[in-house]
Amino acid sequence: MQLFAVLLFGFCQLALAKTVVYDWNIGWVSVAPDGFVRPAIGINGQWPCPQVDVDLGDRVIVNVYNGLGNQSTSIHWHGFHQNGTSEMDGAVGFSQCPIPPGHSFTYDFNASQAGTYWYHSHDMGQYPDGLWGPLIVHDPNPPFHFDEEITLTLSDWYHEQMPDLIYTYQSAAGEAANGTPIPSGGALMNSGKDVKIYVKPNKTYLVHVICPANYPGHAWFFDQHQMTTVEVDGVYVEPVNVNAGLNGTMKTRVAPGQRMGVLINTKNDTSTNYAILDIMDVNQLFINNGIVPPPSDYNTNVTGYLIYNDSAPLPPTPVLYSLDDSEFFDDLDYVPLDREPVLEPVDHQIILNTNSANISGISRFVINNSTYLEQNVPSLYTAGTVGDNYSSNPLVYGHVNPFVVKHNEVVEIIINNLNTNLHPWHLHGHQFQVLERTQPKGGSWPGTYGNYSKYPARRDTIMLENEGYAVIRFRADNPDKSPLSKRRSMGKLT
Ligand SMILES: [Cu+2]
Structure with a gap:
């Protein structure tokens, strides 16, 4: 049977x-x-x-x-x-x-x-x-109940086009003139300002939150609605009320490339509308770049609205007073619903020391002192054409910081972020377990492990704190080579 x-x-x-x-x-x-x-x-x-x-x-x-x-x-x-x-x-x-x-x-x-x-x-x-x-x-059979779905995208916007911004980020003259440009169009929610999202009373909404940002991470919340996370980067998690801490006022955030599935229950009463606040990371935009205090005439926020009643007034914008780490739910506390045990033993450890460096007058990001130069022949084509004797030799791939791992190895990557700003990292082709991630200025990996969960959080994109490190593990079960790409941050395309 x-x-x-x-x-x-x-x-x-x-x-x-x-x-x-x-x-x-x-x-x-x-x-x-x-x-x-x-x-x-x-x-x-x-x-x-x-x-x-x-x-x-x-x-x-x-x-x-x-x-x-x-x-x-x-x-x-x-x-x-x-x-x-x-x-x-x-x-x-x-x-x-x-x-x-x-x-x-x-x-x-x-x-x-x-x-x-x-x-x-x-x-x-x-x-x-x-x-x-x-x-x-x-999913035809999701492990949670909901009635309706909403998508919420949180991004930054520029009046300049990317080729101009890249020139500014990555040329000696451009850097001297402008350094790292802040988003001249500010933050966008669902690619707009003052966006209205219409909701019905007494329903459970599954909110797909996506951060397709160029540069800063985002913090966001639905005013006066408790949020229960059920999915992170495509990984179902044990449902958790992310607002529960700090007497129900805990906030949550997403890094460029990250996503969340969040449940909210709409209220009975349709007489009031509520704000959705999104704020770009002030630390990343200004404070960690030495711009203290942040410019008072620059608006890091964008507001949207949960509309219960189109004829009722829009609420005032809520104020978020601080972006201290203690105000936010720690994404390492998510427990995957499948409770995948921590991967061990480690077959292959890779240590990445990452920082910015001045190369011929241009600020570039480097991994173990080597920058990434895009190759004319895609790495996958190289792997498929040089033959078995050479495809395991990192030298054949050119200036791309290659690490060759064997099929089904448990790979541990230690990322030491020696830079003074936050940086998101994204792995193609896999989700990784996040065993550890330090607070800002947590230093480099000391060579020993701290405490980590038996069932670590698993996702495909992680934000590293400034001058801190992270320990991630994954099984190399996707036989073609997968790049660990440094998502653009501080505008450096490496
Ligand atoms: Cu990707």
């Missing part, structure tokens, strides 16, 4: 899976989310780019035509492991060549993970010019 049930389940999965096909023309559109008109990169003439909704098990085919005219492009499916389809990962220089203007590329992969993801250009630091969107994989 048990065997029969398993077979039947397998059959149902097959029967329900469908193929979803999108035809996308990537092109420039004129937008003004904060009132300032500028070109942005949209899809089929639309910006913000569309949300992709698929069901678990679907085959997803996206025919991408690059209609930009003046720039190459690609699409990365952030958080998707692409196990068996690494060539669909969309990371230029790693898994594919850039799609030139006037050319097409077809992405074809399976949505084999449920939860909250996003897609974005993975070419030339291009996505903050607009080429990103939510990617939600619906």
